[in-house]
Amino acid sequence: MKIGYIRVSRDKQATALQEDAMQREQCEQVFTDKMSGKRFDRPEFVKMVERARAGDIIVVWRLDRLGRSLKELVETVNQLAERGIELRSLKESIDTSTPTGKLMFHIMAALAEFERDSIRERTLAGLEAARARGRTGGRPSALAHLRPGQLERARKLYASKEYTIAEIMALTGFKSKATFYKYVVNPEKQK
Numbered sequence: 001m002k003i004g005y006i007r008v009s010r011d012k013q014a015t016a017l018q019e020d021a022m023q024r025e026q027c028e029q030v031f032t033d034k035m036s037g038k039r040f041d042r043p044e045f046v047k048m049v050e051r052a053r054a055g056d057i058i059v060v061w062r063l064d065r066l067g068r069s070l071k072e073l074v075e076t077v078n079q080l081a082e083r084g085i086e087l088r089s090l091k092e093s094i095d096t097s098t099p100t101g102k103l104m105f106h107i108m109a110a111l112a113e114f115e116r117d118s119i120r121e122r123t124l125a126g127l128e129a130a131r132a133r134g135r136t137g138g139r140p141s142a143l144a145h146l147r148p149g150q151l152e153r154a155r156k157l158y159a160s161k162e163y164t165i166a167e168i169m170a171l172t173g174f175k176s177k178a179t180f181y182k183y184v185v186n187p188e189k190q191k
Contacts, residue, residue, distance in 0.1 A: 001056045002088075004030035005048055007065045018061040021090050025059050054084030062091040063108060070113035077105060142179040146172065154184045 004027035006018040015032055022030050029051070031044040045066075052058060058080065060066055066087075067073045077087055077096060086097040092108045095101035130137060143151060154172040157163050163171070165180060174180045 001029070001053075002027045002059055003048055003052055003056055004059045005045060005065060006030060006032040006061070007042070007045070008032075008034050010034065018065070021061050022059060025088075025090065027059055049080070052080070052083070052085045057086045057088050057095075057097065059088045059090065061089075063089045063094070063105075063112065068116075070109045073109045073112075074106070142176070143183060145175065151183060154180070155187070158184050 002025060004018075004022035004025065006015050006022065008015055008018075013034070015034075019030070029048075031048040033042040033044040035042060048058065063073060066076055080087060081096065086095065087105070088095045088097075089105070089108075092104065094104045094108060096105055127137065150172045154168055154174065157168045157171065158165075165177070165185075168174070168184070169177070169180055174184075
């Protein structure tokens with residue numbers, strides 16, 4: 001029996017492309033998960049693996065639909081093979097029922113992991129280079145727009161009880177009441 005497995009990362013992503021591929025492959029049963037491949041608790045994937053029997057072929061549109069890491073892919077394929085279940089990946093033209101297909105699976109999985117590792121290394125190198133130039137990234141501080149000394153001035157004006165909060169915010173450049181309360185009215189909570 002051919003069993004199809006479809007996975008998209010989010011509910012908003014369409015499954016039509018993968019569904020069409022499963023119909024062309026004449027899959028008798030299709031399981032669909034709408035969640036990240038990084039998650040191990042994919043309920044439809046678990047159901048599919050439990051229902052598959054020796055002689056069955058699990059069909060996926062691409063290898064990355066099964067898992068995100070080489071280790072996870074190899075473990076999954078090996079577990080299936082131990083039970084006599086084969087894998088067919090349509091985009092990579094891999095069919096583990098043949099020796100060539102098994103070899104291609106391992107090569108493609110290794111290349112996919114190499115690509116992810118390369119992307120991760122480039123990202124980390126870029127972040128390190130940016131930090132060396134004084135750029136930290138991330139969300140700017142809620143106080144970044146204030147001129148030097150404005151926070152202390154706001155605290156003094158607030159302590160004097162001569163101005164309303166709206167007036168102090170206007171005088172010192174605070175844009176948000178929440179930020180004003182956080183740093184001026186209740187600064188002890190920030191320690």
